[in-house]
Amino acid sequence: MRLPLVLLALPGVLIGCQAQPSESIIEQDSVVVTPGTFDFGTLQIGMTSGPHSVTVAPGPLNQSDTVRTVSASCPDFLISAAGLPADVYRVCEPITCADGNCPAPNSIPGGNSVTVVCQTTDIQTYLFDTAFRPTVAGQVSCVVTVTEFDNRTMTVNNKSITLTGTGQAPPYRIDVQPTSVAFGDVRRNADSTQAQIAVRSAGASPLSVSSVAISAGFAIKSGPTGSYQLPPNATQTYPIVCHPTAVGAMTGKLTIDSNDPVQPQVSVPLSCNGIDSSLDITPSPVALPTTRVGEPVDATIALSNTGAAPMTLKDVSLSGTGITMTSGPPQGMMLGPSASTNVAVHFAATEGGDSGATLVVSYDGQARSARITARALATSMALTPDGEVDFGPVCIGKRKTQSFTLIANDLGAFKLASISDRGPPFMLSAPTLPLSVLGSGATQVQFQISAAPSGPGVATAEVVVRTDIPGRSDHPLQLSVLGVPAGVAATPDMIDLGSNPVNTTTLGQEVHLSNCGTAALGFSNARIEGGDALDFAIVQQPSSSMIEPAGMASWLIVLQAHKVGVKQSTFKVDYDGGTASVALQGEGLGDLGRGTGRGSYYACAAGRPAALWPVAIALLVLRRRRARASA
Structure with missing residues (x-):
């Protein structure tokens, strides 16, 4: 068993880590989940995509964490997270930079400074798989939550990623529910209680129904039986009954013909048992109202003596799944004529x-039965985009707007009650609420949120989308925006492309050049400089060499380390009147395991070289403990 990592605050050790200005060692995430978002693209409803792997990697410096759960509640996505709980850790050793390619030393007033880096010597990550299997047409999303335990701080933390995909309906598709109807016992020469058959157009184009027919002994009480068109997401309901003319079992079917190329004819099996009995059960069959998961239904069934003589109810019982009898007549109860x-x-x-x-x-020596059926519709909301929504850099005094689409991506409908408006720098524009959102993606609700920063730096807010979905009424959105002051700015200050095996290409990260001036800005000669420049690459360029006022240009950067060790370079781009830069860093791993994510190493400065020895001793003790634990 691997021992948890313990970090000690040792006197005489000063560790200054070069990162984004707002970040510190304590503020760094202990684990990083990548990629933070992933889009599966477009897939036909009912099909399943290939798997997409998500990596949970240790954060910067020495880390020791345990992934406990990976959870999501999304009908359109599949999550396969085996082997939990799973350890995620990093062990790194401080090494003194000697080749001039390491980060510049921190300035220590009144003393010398040396630059060291914490280079990874052991690493363990955790991978889980995701897949997309759309159930509705349109774009849907899923927030996947990774719950991990930080063995250093003894705290539980949640990290999330957002998956998206677009379901594409086939041109013509028929959906008939329920797939069979059992009426149970029905008195001879009488109609049973009505059962409902629903025919739904689940394709992208109108469904052409050519005929609807039912077997003898059963009857359609209403609804078209000839040719008609059913628009997408529309439903035609057929109330049907059993009318036995003799005692005994009878079977039949309801048949629907349409232009669905996969199911041109759908048959719903029907069954019924004709009886002679003075005991009447009303209703029979018993079709409970369709409800939503989490909203129970109660019903009352009447037992009536229609004969001229008293009868004795010997026993009343119920068997089945999901439905229970909560009260009934006592055994041996006498039921007089016309009594119930x-x-x-x-x-x-x-x-x-x-x-x-x-x-x-x-x-009275006889038995009478009635079939009870019930249906619960699962209810789910898909909001796109979802989870953490970053507006990116926005010039102070300017506005950037993000559109959101909300649908019910399961069978159940729900009410959209409210969307919270947190005020500046974020502004909400939404339709009049509350409103109903129909199931199966039949309704799309659009709203917009704008970000207009009034000052420099990062601003955040939580917006809550409130519905009446049982058990999941509040759905949070985490918003963030970076306010950029007047002038020209490159953001972020630094990107860390993580720890990856040598000769493999990382996921790309973007750098931006914002024009917060009053005139168009020209730029040129985007490049990577520094001792490790050949390990980094620009793989995506802006389509124009000009940036309009309040506009932005973006480049996509990747790392492919060719040798083991830490890597650092600088992205630079010339613009009218100056040069902007973004620090780049990452790490090439040898045969240590698979790693990814940001925070691969940190440049640290100490007042004198001798001050590094407590760090080295602490790391050595950790490695020996790990060796003993694995022995």
């Missing part, structure tokens, strides 16, 4: 799908 009693049933609706049960009443 009640049975109460409860549908828990704890999960989506159909549930069924059979009520059996034994009386």
